[in-house]
Amino acid sequence: MDLPNPPGPTSTDASKRFTQRSAAEWVTFIVASLILLGLVGLILFDWQTNQTQPPAFAVTVSEAVRVTDGRYYVPFAITNTGGRIARMVQVTGELNIEGADNETGEQQIDFLSGHETKAGSFVFTHDPQEGDLVVRVASYRLP
Amino acid sequence: MATSIDKPIPHPEANVWLSEFQAILQGAVGGFLFGIPLLYTVEVWSIGAATDPRWLLAVLAATLIGVGLLTQVEGFRQTLSLHPLETLLESIEAVAIGVVCATLALVLLRRITLATPLAEVLGKVVFEAVPFALGVALARSTLQGKRGRVRAENSPESEAEPTANRRTTAPLSRWLSSPTGGNLGDTLVDLDAALIGAVLIAFSIAPTEEVPILAASLPPLWLLLIMAASLGLSYAVVFASGFADRAERRQRGLLFSPITETLVAYLVALLASLAMLVLFQQLNPSDPWSEWLSNILVLGLPASIGGAAGRILI
Numbered sequence: 001m002d003l004p005n006p007p008g009p010t011s012t013d014a015s016k017r018f019t020q021r022s023a024a025e026w027v028t029f030i031v032a033s034l035i036l037l038g039l040v041g042l043i044l045f046d047w048q049t050n051q052t053q054p055p056a057f058a059v060t061v062s063e064a065v066r067v068t069d070g071r072y073y074v075p076f077a078i079t080n081t082g083g084r085i086a087r088m089v090q091v092t093g094e095l096n097i098e099g100a101d102n103e104t105g106e107q108q109i110d111f112l113s114g115h116e117t118k119a120g121s122f123v124f125t126h127d128p129q130e131g132d133l134v135v136r137v138a139s140y141r142l143p
Numbered sequence: 144m145a146t147s148i149d150k151p152i153p154h155p156e157a158n159v160w161l162s163e164f165q166a167i168l169q170g171a172v173g174g175f176l177f178g179i180p181l182l183y184t185v186e187v188w189s190i191g192a193a194t195d196p197r198w199l200l201a202v203l204a205a206t207l208i209g210v211g212l213l214t215q216v217e218g219f220r221q222t223l224s225l226h227p228l229e230t231l232l233e234s235i236e237a238v239a240i241g242v243v244c245a246t247l248a249l250v251l252l253r254r255i256t257l258a259t260p261l262a263e264v265l266g267k268v269v270f271e272a273v274p275f276a277l278g279v280a281l282a283r284s285t286l287q288g289k290r291g292r293v294r295a296e297n298s299p300e301s302e303a304e305p306t307a308n309r310r311t312t313a314p315l316s317r318w319l320s321s322p323t324g325g326n327l328g329d330t331l332v333d334l335d336a337a338l339i340g341a342v343l344i345a346f347s348i349a350p351t352e353e354v355p356i357l358a359a360s361l362p363p364l365w366l367l368l369i370m371a372a373s374l375g376l377s378y379a380v381v382f383a384s385g386f387a388d389r390a391e392r393r394q395r396g397l398l399f400s401p402i403t404e405t406l407v408a409y410l411v412a413l414l415a416s417l418a419m420l421v422l423f424q425q426l427n428p429s430d431p432w433s434e435w436l437s438n439i440l441v442l443g444l445p446a447s448i449g450g451a452a453g454r455i456l457i
Contacts, residue, residue, distance in 0.1 A: 021229070024163035025220075029232050032239030039242060039268070040200065046262045047196035085193045085262070113192055113260040143193035 050083030050114045057081065057112075057137040059091065065128060074122045076135055083114040086140040093122040097131030112140075165384065167240060170219040172384045173282020174244040175376055176452050178275035179445045180344070182248050183353040191266030199269045206241075206273050210234045213280035220283075234280070241276025242268060248275075251372055252441075253360050286455065330404075333454055337408040340453020341415035341446040348445055349419035358437035366440050373412070373440075373447040378405045380451035408454065412447035413439055419446075 021029075062075040078091055089112050093105040105122035112118060122135070181187055194202075211234040219237055246268050249255040255264050348354065361369070382401045416439045420426045426435055 021232075022159040022163065024160045028163060028167060028236055032236040035239040035242055036203075036235060039265070040203065042261065043196045043199050043203075043265050043269070046265055050262050051196060083262075087193070111189055111192055113263040116260045116263070117258070 053083030053114070055080050055082040055084050055086035055112070055114070055140060055142075057086075057089065057140075059135050059137060061093075061133065061135050070125070072124045072126070072128055074124065074128055074133070075119060076122065077117055077119040078109065078112065078137065079117040080112045080114055085111060085113045085143055087111060087143050089140040090138040091120075091135065092138050093133065093135045095124050095126060095128055095131050095133050097126050100126055100131075166220045168379060169286075169384045170237060170240045170279035170282050171244050172376070172380045173219070173280075173286055174241050174275035174278040175248070175448055176286070176380070177278025177281065178241070178245060178248065178271065179448055180347065181274045182245075182252065182271055183348050183351065183357070183445060185351075185353050185356060187270050188254055188267055191268075191270040192263040194266045194270070196262075196265070199265060202269050202273065203238075206276050207234055207238050210237045210241075210276050210280045213277065217284045219279050237279040238272070238276045240279045241274075242272040244279075245271040245275040251368065251444075252357050253362075253365065286452070333404070334407065334411055336453040336456075337411045337450035338415060338453075340456075341412040341450035342419065343453070344449030345412075345415045345419040345442055345446040349416070349425060349442060350423040354420070354425065354438050354442050355434075358434070358441045361437060361441070366437060369440050369444055370409075373444045374405055374409055376444075377408055377412075377447045377451040378402070380448065381405070381408075381454050408450050409443070409447050412450045413443045415450070416442035416446045 058079045058081050060077050060079075062077070064075065066073040066075075074093065076091070076093070078089065080086055080089075087110065089109040091107040091109065093107075095103040095105075097103075103124050103126060105124070107120050107122070109118050109120075211230060214230050214234045214237060219240075220233065246255065249267055249271060254267055378401065382405075417426075417435075420438055420442060426438060
């Protein structure tokens, strides 16, 4: 270790050692305090703004349906518009086409925090444009 | 980083900043050593994401108290701190270093992205910061090891003669004159230590589901960042942080320069990751090669840190 001793008179007295903090150490302390205060501030801010609102969901189905090998991929995005986190969010997609069997798709999302958006796709064998596509959130669990 | 440390320092004022930087680096290295295993735990991410803010504040306060108790015994800086007020100051610094390191690690592993909601970010950072902060506080007392302390007490003159804690009995003069003789064996011992450390860490992480989860969430070029971080952390642990006596390492590692040794140790860590993933049947021949690559590199990050710890501890 080729580190130098702290500058100034090297006193072994513990009560005097405190005054030996160098400028660099003070800079570290100030930056460290700001980081921690910022973190605490953000936690308090989050507490005030988000945690009072229960989960609520908005599901959007994209118009850009992709067709690959005769299957229709329907992208969707789900957003938790509330503040609190929801677990096991169940998204179901139901495609009703006259003259054909109904097709259903299910998607379970493990975690959806407040204001978080997650995306996925439903896969159908019939063109969703020809029928009636209903995508909705069926259930969720609180943590 | 390395060049600035190796350069001779012309002005004593610069030493203050340099030694402070090295103290922070030492603390950060300790944080990563202790924090990485908990970083690869999917439950911590989800618990952090779902925790009430008041509880987060309590966790933060508990961390500060725990770090304070550790700092009372030995701070992360060079000096033993005895003054109670200084203990408090160092504890705050240690927790902040832990928070920053945990945040960087979470960003590196894509647990925190720009799309992550604030509440989730805060929960993950606070919970992951606990082991990082404890690691910062423990860095000096655990990693410095016996060798570093004994060496610190010895005068520089005693370096020349082989001391009891030196691994080889060959005199120093013969080492320097024949750089390949006893050095090859010593380098092998180093690589052996890297392998042991890497296998220990990789063995405990490979059977869990975190590796495929993390690997699947990484964008393609992100793997390069993981590689860079693995190499940088490995280098920082062994050479930049000053845990292992650098003069001793220079004498021992003549066969490999520090950068070469870091690269070789990283390859060893990757091999250990590969072996552990195959051992636990996490990778099958039917899997695409890209999955092999990403899983090995993701597990290679903790493995290389474990390997670096092995090289300075064993």
